[in-house]
Amino acid sequence: MLSMFRTKSEMVTADTALPGRDAPIPTADGHFVLNTPLHEVSEGMEVAIFGMGCFWGVERMFWTLDGVFSTSVGYAAGFTPNATYEEVCTGKTGHNEVVRVVFNPSKISYDQLLQVFWEGHDPTQGMRQGNDAGTQYRSGIYTTSDAQAAAAEASKVAFAPRLLAAGYGAITTEILPAPTYYFAEGYHQQYLAKNPNGYCGIGGTGVTCPIGTNA
Numbered sequence: 113m114l115s116m117f118r119t120k121s122e123m124v125t126a127d128t129a130l131p132g133r134d135a136p137i138p139t140a141d142g143h144f145v146l147n148t149p150l151h152e153v154s155e156g157m158e159v160a161i162f163g164m165g166c167f168w169g170v171e172r173m174f175w176t177l178d179g180v181f182s183t184s185v186g187y188a189a190g191f192t193p194n195a196t197y198e199e200v201c202t203g204k205t206g207h208n209e210v211v212r213v214v215f216n217p218s219k220i221s222y223d224q225l226l227q228v229f230w231e232g233h234d235p236t237q238g239m240r241q242g243n244d245a246g247t248q249y250r251s252g253i254y255t256t257s258d259a260q261a262a263a264a265e266a267s268k269v270a271f272a273p274r275l276l277a278a279g280y281g282a283i284t285t286e287i288l289p290a291p292t293y294y295f296a297e298g299y300h301q302q303y304l305a306k307n308p309n310g311y312c313g314i315g316g317t318g319v320t321c322p323i324g325t326n327a
Contacts, residue, residue, distance in 0.1 A: 130195065164211070165241025165249045165313055172302075177225075192205035226321070254288055271283070280317060
């Protein structure tokens with residue numbers, strides 16, 4: 113058991129990752145809750161991508177926010193093109209379970225999304241989130257612009273002392289330019305709306321991040 117945990121919690125390399133496939137994995141076209149197109153990014157919209165553990169519960173956090181046009185779940189920051197969920201779960205793709213948020217910045221700011229990110233999970237656990245262990249559950253912010261990268265780094269600096277004061281360790285969140293995003297299978301999209309009693313697996317630290325509406 114310990115050996116299995118260690119294997120799934122160590123990043124593979126490009127040379128050792130599963131090969132994947134050329135064709136995208138079939139997924140949904142529309143948002144089950146918001147009734148918006150899943151793949152479209154209209155003019156004036158922006159995209160944010162976050163990894164916070166099991167993507168089912170994370171996606172629900174974001175689709176409830178005013179100003180969010182659509183959300184979807186997928187895989188990113190690994191090596192295997194068009195990986196399946198089963199492949200990601202082996203720990204041999206390098207991918208993280210992530211949520212892609214398409215939002216209207218005139219209605220909700222990226223700083224507000226960052227606040228949900230920091231407060232909505234424990235960013236100090238390394239390759240796990242609660243009971244979910246493995247590289248696919250790591251904390252990550254994948255930025256789609258220089259402005260997002262600067263905001264993400266600044267928010268990390270602002271939040272770190274509060275976590276330490278509350279008895280938590282150092283932040284392990286990776287902050288990277290957004291890699292290729294692969295949509296997860298259709299049944300994963302808005303999973304908790306389709307399965308209200310389904311597994312969520314998300315819990316925050318109870319520590320408030322010092323950024324918000326006016327940040």
